[in-house]
Amino acid sequence: AQSVTQPDIHITVSEGASLELRCNYSYGATPYLFWYVQSPGQGLQLLLKYFSGDTLVQGIKGFEAEFKRSQSSFNLRKPSVHWSDAAEYFCALNSGGSNYKLTFGKGTLLTVNP
């Protein structure tokens, strides 16, 4: 069975500081991996995705993520956090095949201090 683990429930950073949100997955082959962001009271917005190829992927809002097969990880990074980045971040896995359902991690809440 596939699973996604986000080890950090809540992270607080200062505005302008760098950010790394951790994501580990369990799946027997190379999965399709995603990061979504949910602002308070809002829906889910896709930040970036990894399907194949270059293991460092760029997304919107200055985010990037790196796929590391040896560590079964897909960590999200941003060099300088803005106050508007405060939100809930979800890592998700799609195994492909015939159903394409997303399996989500439990999310990491990001708080940004001024």
Next chain:
Amino acid sequence: DTAVSQTPKYLVTQMGNDKSIKCEQNLGHDTMYWYKQDSKKFLKIMFSYNNKELIINETVPNRFSPKSPDKAHLNLHINSLELGDSAVYFCASSQVTQETQYFGPGTRLLVL
């Protein structure tokens, strides 16, 4: 120009009532989904439809019945609402040959 839209945005109702949530996508996608986000923000797939056919049903109580009149619409009807049904319900869509899912804004259901 909203890609995936849901109505209503908020729904407050009494236990035992029946309610529906509607979802429409204008992306031309083949596949649509319903996800439930519980009070702890955990997101879980409920149903998936491809070209109006049910392809995923994740052990959801049969009080929940999805209906897809065409591939641009996927509605969710809930009978005999219970307190535990209170959650945010998200609709999503994707092209069956691709794996990226695009989400609607969510419907916040509160059962009293």
